[in-house]
Amino acid sequence: MAQKRLLVDMDGVLADTYQQFFRLESNITGKKIQREDVIGVSEADAFPNYLSYVHKAGFFRDAPVIENAIEVMKKLNNVYDIFIVSSAMEFPNSLREKYDWLQEHFPFLHWKQIILCGSKIPVQGDILIDDHFKNLDYFKKTTLLYTQPHNMGRDKGHQRVNNWKEIESILL
Template sequence: MDQKAKRKLTILVDMDDTIEQLLKAWLKCLNEKYGRDVKCEEVVDWDITKVYPGLTREQVYGEINLPGFWGKVEPVPGAVEALKHFLDSGHKVYIVTATPYQSVPEKMDDLLFKYFPYLSWENVIITSSKQLVHGDVLIDDGVHNLENGNFEKILITAPYNKDYDAEANGMTRVSNWKEIVSEVDKLAGL
């Protein structure tokens, strides 16, 4: 049974490649469609189009707007249990995502609410300006979302941020959800 936290936190959590494996599913679809063999480790820049020379931005980004795409995306190992742990410990959890409006219904129904049934629309904030959202901690893989925010910053390591100096920029770097839970529990006094 989870302990109640000494300090109740408002935990902000990114969605793409933080709680779910967008990149893995996206590359699989693009590779199958265009006969490529791009691997997640090769995506060392936030702009995924750089690993698909010859494809237009519309071809690359259009894939995630196709019907049925979000049903192919799976959770990051440990994320489902971690968010449940945070809620059971008395914290507030909000998914903060910059999802384009046309993808929102399918992404939430076929992915978020399917794998995280204890979350609802009351737990979802859609914005590309995450620094404006008030919370105690933000967990994200995008350094641009963490920079200049007025919250504790937890950066999930990804090929496109591995060379970023998280510590020098006031962030805690983690590699998995076990490490994230440990960091959040420390912040909460557990």
Template sequence: MIKKSIAIDMDGVIADVEQQFLNWYHRDYGVLFTKEYLTGKQEANAFPEEGAARKFAFTPGFFLTLPVMDGAVEAVKKLMETYEVYIVSAAMEFPLSLPEKLEWLKLNFPFIHWRNVIFCGDKSIINTDFMIDDHLKNLDNFKGKPIMFHAFHNVSYNHHVRANNWDEVLAILSDTNFTN
């Protein structure tokens, strides 16, 4: 039997980039913000220090030390029982991220085969049955069924099926009305 396929984004979906931004802002600027503070903002204007998030993304070590999203490891393992799972990251904008993201995956998701890791510049080429991502630019043009993973920058949008956490992703993908 041929398995259906899922493309899973890294940053903001299996890797907690929001928490990393908050941790690094506190470390570099001495101000501790909460995830609630980020709600509704875009990365470009997430903090009072203009461009801080972008600066962090270009700093060595940022992607290598991202916290793992709660429930992601267990959920991805469970999905792999039923689906062909691919980790897909639009990593080309941040060239330093390529080796760091690959190493991060080896450390945190060692059960994912290198053949199932795709680093690209534009996700519109991805042709899986499902895509779990936090960015509208990736979901809006996706030809399969998109699942929007909750993130601070997408709270005002509701034109995709939303999952607030990994338990909700599993529930959505177990619903035959969605998967058929």
């Protein structure tokens, strides 16, 4: 029997891009924004300099890994046919930075398991873990909504997961 195909988003699921936004906002503007300040607000609206941040060299390369992601992904990689599916065309620097970030933090994933794309709509599998409704809403099978401030207060029929330990308990 073939393994189930598990699709995993990168930004906001594996990579803690919110920590990048908070750090840059503090360093560049001096404003100390907290998670609770941006609940239910899109990233672009929460961070006035959003576009300059995501176009800044190193933004995607230097993001910290979300707690427990590496350990749980190693376990999942033994059970599922895993693909990292990440939008990388909108911000051209991100293409190389995301690949390098994955090679550093998730070296157990083969390059053939990485899909850096423009739209995720054509990519299908059995399970999708993502933090954006724009990616989950079209998906035809099981969806796991990874909690991030921008998606709090709305679930739209997706099963919410708050951390990697919850994902581990659901999928293993």
